[in-house]
Amino acid sequence: MQDTLATLISALLAAGLYATMSYGLALIYGVLKVINLANAGVLMLGAYVTWWMWDAFHVDPLLAPIVVLPLFFLFGIVLERVAIRRVIEQEPIVSLLLLFGVWLILQNVAYAIWTGDTRSIETPFVEATFKLGGIQLAWPRVYVFVAGALTLAVLQLFLTKTQFGRAIRAVSQDREAARLAGIDVERIYAVAFGIGIALSAFAGSLLSLLFPFGPDFGGALQLKSFCVVVLGGLDSFVGVAFGAILLSLAEAFGLRWMPASLQNLISFVLLVVVLIAFPKGIAGIIRSLRRV
Amino acid sequence: MYRLIALGVAVFGFLIFPIAAPHAEYALDVLFLMFLYGAMATSWNVLGGFSGQVSFGHAAFLGIGAYATALLAAAGWPLWATFPAGGLLAALYSLLIGPPAFRLRGPYFAIATIGIGEATRLIALNWSSLTGGASGVTLSSAPPAAVQYYVSLGLCAATVGAAAWIKRSRFGYALAAVRSDPDAAETLGVNTTIAKTQALFISAFMLGVAGGAYAMHYLYVSPDSTFGFSTSISVVIMPIIGGIGTIFGPLLGAAIFTALREQLEANPFLAKYSLDLSVFGLLLCGIVLFEPRGLLGIFDRLVRRGAARAPKDSVTQ
Amino acid sequence: MNRPEPILAGRGLTKRFGGLVAVRDVDLAVQAGEIFGLIGPNGAGKSTLFRLIAGIMRPSGGEVLFAGKRISGRLTSTICRLGVVATHQIVRPFKNLSVLSNVMVGAFFGRQPRPAHERARELALETLETCGLRDRADAAASTLNLAGQKRLEIARALATDPEVLLLDEVLAGLNPTETDRTLELVRAINARGVTIVIVEHNLRAIRGVCSRLAVLDEGRKIAEGSPDEVLRDPKVVEAYLGSAAHA
Numbered sequence: 001m002q003d004t005l006a007t008l009i010s011a012l013l014a015a016g017l018y019a020t021m022s023y024g025l026a027l028i029y030g031v032l033k034v035i036n037l038a039n040a041g042v043l044m045l046g047a048y049v050t051w052w053m054w055d056a057f058h059v060d061p062l063l064a065p066i067v068v069l070p071l072f073f074l075f076g077i078v079l080e081r082v083a084i085r086r087v088i089e090q091e092p093i094v095s096l097l098l099l100f101g102v103w104l105i106l107q108n109v110a111y112a113i114w115t116g117d118t119r120s121i122e123t124p125f126v127e128a129t130f131k132l133g134g135i136q137l138a139w140p141r142v143y144v145f146v147a148g149a150l151t152l153a154v155l156q157l158f159l160t161k162t163q164f165g166r167a168i169r170a171v172s173q174d175r176e177a178a179r180l181a182g183i184d185v186e187r188i189y190a191v192a193f194g195i196g197i198a199l200s201a202f203a204g205s206l207l208s209l210l211f212p213f214g215p216d217f218g219g220a221l222q223l224k225s226f227c228v229v230v231l232g233g234l235d236s237f238v239g240v241a242f243g244a245i246l247l248s249l250a251e252a253f254g255l256r257w258m259p260a261s262l263q264n265l266i267s268f269v270l271l272v273v274v275l276i277a278f279p280k281g282i283a284g285i286i287r288s289l290r291r292v
Numbered sequence: 293m294y295r296l297i298a299l300g301v302a303v304f305g306f307l308i309f310p311i312a313a314p315h316a317e318y319a320l321d322v323l324f325l326m327f328l329y330g331a332m333a334t335s336w337n338v339l340g341g342f343s344g345q346v347s348f349g350h351a352a353f354l355g356i357g358a359y360a361t362a363l364l365a366a367a368g369w370p371l372w373a374t375f376p377a378g379g380l381l382a383a384l385y386s387l388l389i390g391p392p393a394f395r396l397r398g399p400y401f402a403i404a405t406i407g408i409g410e411a412t413r414l415i416a417l418n419w420s421s422l423t424g425g426a427s428g429v430t431l432s433s434a435p436p437a438a439v440q441y442y443v444s445l446g447l448c449a450a451t452v453g454a455a456a457w458i459k460r461s462r463f464g465y466a467l468a469a470v471r472s473d474p475d476a477a478e479t480l481g482v483n484t485t486i487a488k489t490q491a492l493f494i495s496a497f498m499l500g501v502a503g504g505a506y507a508m509h510y511l512y513v514s515p516d517s518t519f520g521f522s523t524s525i526s527v528v529i530m531p532i533i534g535g536i537g538t539i540f541g542p543l544l545g546a547a548i549f550t551a552l553r554e555q556l557e558a559n560p561f562l563a564k565y566s567l568d569l570s571v572f573g574l575l576l577c578g579i580v581l582f583e584p585r586g587l588l589g590i591f592d593r594l595v596r597r598g599a600a601r602a603p604k605d606s607v608t609q
Numbered sequence: 610m611n612r613p614e615p616i617l618a619g620r621g622l623t624k625r626f627g628g629l630v631a632v633r634d635v636d637l638a639v640q641a642g643e644i645f646g647l648i649g650p651n652g653a654g655k656s657t658l659f660r661l662i663a664g665i666m667r668p669s670g671g672e673v674l675f676a677g678k679r680i681s682g683r684l685t686s687t688i689c690r691l692g693v694v695a696t697h698q699i700v701r702p703f704k705n706l707s708v709l710s711n712v713m714v715g716a717f718f719g720r721q722p723r724p725a726h727e728r729a730r731e732l733a734l735e736t737l738e739t740c741g742l743r744d745r746a747d748a749a750a751s752t753l754n755l756a757g758q759k760r761l762e763i764a765r766a767l768a769t770d771p772e773v774l775l776l777d778e779v780l781a782g783l784n785p786t787e788t789d790r791t792l793e794l795v796r797a798i799n800a801r802g803v804t805i806v807i808v809e810h811n812l813r814a815i816r817g818v819c820s821r822l823a824v825l826d827e828g829r830k831i832a833e834g835s836p837d838e839v840l841r842d843p844k845v846v847e848a849y850l851g852s853a854a855h856a
Binding site: 460461462465466468469471472473475476477478479480481482483484537 | 663665684685686687689690694695697701703704705706710713714715717718719720723724726729765766769
C-alpha cells in the first residue's frame with residue numbers, strides 16, 4: 001500500500017514536470033499549427049541560463065525565471081518574425097525541418113559557450129527532502145509540480161479572461177475567421193510563439209533543479225513532451241495536464257515490471273500508438289463521447 | 293553532354309585511385325566514408341525525397357544491417373554474404389513498422405519515426421543476449437583498405453544507379469505523385485500505401501547493406517553509434533542540403549558532410565566549439581527558407597539565371 | 610421500359626456527418642455512353658453524392674455498383690483501375706511535375722496493364738492532344754492558368770482509360786469561351802465511348818450537353834429525366850427559387 005502510494009505520488013510529481021515541458025509545445029501547435037522540434041533546445045538553454053546565473057553570478061536558481069521568461073519570450077518573437085513567419089503557409093513538414101535546424105544551432109550555442117561537460121546545480125534547496133506520511137519527497141520535485149500547476153492556472157486564466165488570450169484562442173480555432181473579426185493574426189502568431197518558447201525555457205529552468213544536464217539534454221524529454229501533447233489532444237492545456245498524468249502513470253507502473261533502461265520505450269510506444277489510433281488524443285475521444 | 297563527360301572522368305578517377313595512389317591511406321579512408329555516406333543518403337532519399345515521407349528514424353535500418361554483419365561474421369559467415377542478409381533483415385523490419393506508420397501524414401509521420409528509431413535503439417540496447425547490450429559487438433578483422441574502398445564505391449554506385457532507375461520508372465512516377473498529392477494520386481489509380489511501403493522496403497534494404505559496410509570498416513558496433521539519433525539526423529541532412537528528391541543531391545550532401553566531419557578532426561577550433569552543428573543547422577534553415585531544392589537547386593537557378601523556362605522537372609530529367 | 614443494366618448505379622445512398630444527413634437514400638442509374646448531369650441548389654449534397662459514387666468517400670448506407678459489381682467501400686485506387694475515375698472540384702495538379710508527367714501518372718496507373726515508359730508517354734501525349742494541351746507538355750503544371758489546369762485535370766483522368774469519367778464542377782470559374790471549349794472536349798470524350806457524369810452549377814451549359822439529369826435538394830433526389838422535363842418540373846424550380854429566397 002505504502003509502495004503504491006509512493007509510486008502514485010512520484011508519478012504525480014513527474015506529471016507536473018511533463019506538463020510544464022509540454023505547454024509551450026501545445027500552445028505553439030495550437031495557434032500556429034507548427035511543431036516545435038526545437039523545444040528540446042529551448043528546454044536545454046533554459047536550464048543552461050539558470051545554471052550559468054547560479055554558477056557565475058550566484059543567483060538563486062529559483063529566481064532565474066525572472067530573467068529566463070522575458071529573455072526567451074523575446075527570443076521567440078524574433079525567431080517567429082525572422083523565420084517561422086515565412087514558412088507558416090507551407091506544408092507543416094517545412095516548419096518542422098526549419099525548427100530542427102534551429103535545434104542544431106541551439107545545441108551548438110550551448111557547446112560553444114559552456115562545453116559538453118555535464119552541469120548541475122547544487123544548492124541546499126536542491127538537495128533538500130522532507131517526509132510526508134512516511135514517504136520521502138524531494139523539495140525540488142514538489143516545487144516543480146506546484147510551479148507547473150500554477151502555470152496551468154495562470155495560462156487558463158490568461159486564455160479565458162483576457163482579451164488577448166481570447167484572441168489567441170480564436171486564432172487557434174479558425175485563423176481566417178479571426179482575421180475577418182479584425183484580429184491581427186500575425187501579431188498573435190508572434191506573441192503566442194514567444195509565450196511558447198518562454199514556457200519551455202521556464203520548464204528547462206525548473207528541470208535544472210532536478211537533473212544534471214548537458215547540451216544534448218532534452219532529446220528524450222522532447223519525445224515525452226510530444227507524447228504528452230498527442231495524448232492530451234494537441235489543443236488544450238487541460239488536455240496536456242491530462243496527458244502528462246497518463247504518461248507518468250504509465251511509466252511509474254511500467255517500471256514495476258520493466259528494467260529502468262526500457263522506461264523511455266513506454267513513451268515512444270504510446271506516442272506512436274496514440275498518433276495512429278487516436279488522432280484527436282484521449283481528450284478528443286472523451287469530448288466526442290460527451291457529444292453523443 | 294559535358295556533364296556526362298565530367299561524370300565519366302570522375303568515375304574513372306575514383307576507380308583507379310587506390311591503384312594510382314596506393315599509400316594515400318588517409319585519402320582512401322575519407323573517400324570510403326564519402327561513398328558510404330553517399331549510399332546512405334541516397335537510400336534515405338528514395339523514401340524521403342522521391343515519395344516525400346520524411347523519416348527521422350532511419351538509423352534503425354543502418355543498425356540492423358550493421359549488427360547483422362557483425363553477428364553473422366562472428367558466426368563464421370563470409371563478409372560479402374552478410375551484407376545482403378543485413379539488408380534483407382532491415383527490409384523485413386520495415387515491413388513491420390511501415391504500414392502502421394504510413395497511416396500518418398507529413399509531420400506526424402516524421403515524429404512517429406523519431407519514436408520508432410529511438411524505440412529500436414532501446415530494444416537493441418536491452419536485448420543483451422542477442423546484441424551484447426551497451427558493450428556492442430566487435431569484429432575480428434577487416435579486409436584491406438583498398439578492398440573496403442571498392443566495396444564502398446560499388447555500394448554508392450549501385451544505390452545511385454538504383455535510384456536513377458527508380459526515378460524514371462513507373463514506380464518513380466507513383467512516388468512523385470504520392471509526394472505531391474497522395475489523395476489525387478489515389479484517384480488516378482496509385483495505391484499510395486503500397487507505393488510507400490515499397491519505397492520504404494527498398495530504402496531500408498539499401499541502408500541495411502550500407503550498415504554492413506559500416507560494420508566492416510569500424511569493426512565495432514554499438515547501439516548508440518549505429519542506432520543513434522545523430523545517425524538518423526545525418527541521413528536526413530545530407531539529401532536536404534544537396535538537393536532532396538534528386539539523384540545527385542544526396543551525393544553532394546554526402547561530400548559536404550564528409551568534408552565537414554573530416555575538418556572536425558583536423559581543425560581544433562571547429563571541434564572545440566562543435567561548429568559543425570551550426571553549419572548544418574544554418575544550411576538546413578537556409579535551404580528550407582530560401583531554396584528548398586538544396587544546393588543543386590541553387591546551382592540550377594544560377595545556370596538558368598531567371599530564364600522564363602519551366603523549372604527543372606523532377607521526374608522527366 | 611426495358612433498360613439495359615446501368616453502367617454506374619447508386620442504390621439507397623446515404624451519407625451522414627455526425628448529426629447532419631448530407632445525402633439521403635438516393636438511387637441513381639447511369640446508362641453506358643450517356644452524359645448524365647447532377648444538379649441542385651447550393652448545399653443540396655451534389656458534391657457529397659459525387660464523392661460517394663467516385664469512391665472518394667464511404668457511404669453511411671447504400672451501395673455503388675459499377676457494371677453490376679459493388680465498388681463502394683473499396684480503395685479509390687482500385688476503383689480507378691476498374692474503370693471509374695473522378696476529377697476534383699478544386700484542381701489538384703502535381704505541382705512538382707510537368708504537364709506531361711502529370712498525365713503520364715494516369716497513363717501508368719489506370720486501366721492499362723502496366724504499360725512501358727514509351728507507351729505511357731505516347732498515351733499521355735495523345736491525351737494531351739485531345740485536350741488541347743499538347744503544346745504545354747513540358748511546362749510545369751503550376752504555370753498553367755485555371756482553364757489549363759482544369760483541362761489538365763481532365764487529361765490526367767482521361768489517360769487512365771476510364772469507362773466512366775466523373776467531372777466535379779469542371780466549368781466553375783471559366784469564362785464563356787473556355788466554358789464552350791470545355792464542353793466541346795466533354796462531348797469529344799463522350800463520342801469515344803466514355804460515359805460521363807457531370808456535377809454542375811451552370812444550368813445553361815448542362816442542358817446543352819447532358820442527355821439526362823438528376824436533381825438533388827437537401828440530400829434527396831427530387832427529379833430525374835431529360836433536361837427539358839427536369840428544368841420545367843415545378844419541384845425543381847421551387848428548389849432553386851426557394852434556396853435563392855433564403856440565400
